[in-house]
Amino acid sequence: MIRTVIWVIYLALYLIYSLPTLCKVKRLEPSLTVAERDKLSSELPKRWARSLVKLAGAEVTVERMENVPSEGAVLFVSNHQGDFDIPLLLGYIDKPKGFISKEEVRKVPIVGWWMTVINCVFMQRKDRRQSLQAIDEGAKLLRNGHSLVVFPEGTRSKGNEMGRFKAGSFRLALQSNVPIVPVSINGSYKLFEEKRLIQPGAVEIKVGKPIYHREYKDMDEKELATLVRNIIKDQQMKE
Template sequence: MPSHVATRPGWLYFVGRSVLRPLLWVRYHPRVIGSESVPHNGPVLLVSNHLSGLDTILIPCFSPRQVRFLAKASLFATPFKNWVMRGVGAVPVQREASNEAQQALETGRDLLLSGSVFAVFPEGSRSTTGLLNKGRSGAAWLALETGATVVPIGLQGTGHHSHQSHGKQPVVIRFGAPLELDDLSDLPRGRARREATERIMRAIQELSGQAFSGEYAEGGRGA
């Protein structure tokens, strides 16, 4: 297993979180629901809808456990940036690489097998309409490959579309109950991934309250 995957976030993660959380409370007054659904131990795959860049800050700050996530390799370009990014739990991925998607999946798999909590956005990129786009199969592959507990998250009020009608929508981070996927182990792998993806996206939709777009996100290549 690569050393950068095995290394867990250090003290900088906790310092950054202790600074950011009060600022986020003051600015957004987020309502956190169901965080007790995240197991205290073992690998956990957090799967969430994706409305804005704020999502990648809110989830690590308000998850009850340390969250690992992927970031483009250019953010690690200097020794100081590298120290900061690794300190807060980020793992570099070469976004320009032709095998980016596979590299991201393998990195996520290694993180989960090390017992970490790993967060992904199954839509692959942010929703530009506020609708929930179709999920890609990477999250399902990670869940089935590692046996990690899958906890869905529904985010509300973080996208610009939340402010366009009926005033500003409050920010809500809603953790759902862990998903049951064990019954898929006997199915052919492709069918198991499709069924797991459907369950993941249905759970996210129920938590976020979004309508389905029926389409994939443009340019989305994430898990």
């Protein structure tokens, strides 16, 4: 309980501390390249995310970071065990990225502002038309050089079992032709969802080999969803 209270207080104070930097990031020179802008915009969120994970007492292991392409945009596709998945991927995958997120997060003061700055896309899951528009927006960001993360399960599994992947999420790749990087997360649910309190735990992140457009261009959404889900599941099972 004490750890949870300290964590929440730290979160609030860090968000307030971040406001001057947020203002600077919003005024970045338009002459900067996409890569330069994304790098500068993501520096503080990355430090913030890592500090939140460490304060929770997590021991994080990341395997095969060399599989992340250093140049150009990619679509990270990950399973979704818990609320800590976003700070884990934001802090420990060394490439600037935004997220496909639920619309409600946009309304959180300061957090929503930062998510907009790092090119997150907000989706209303119960509104099919808006969801399709969000996918189109995300595909446009990818084509313009901004990397994104999507959780195709659509919600947290809150455990080791992985849910069904929603095929529509893979339109992001099929409409942008960027590499897909499968990511598996093991143990993140133990940091909060297991007891509804923040507590220490071991988390393992495994980065799979990128799947390039030439490898998936002839697949439809369902075939691609099945392929990537199987890769992530296999990564989870391998020690």
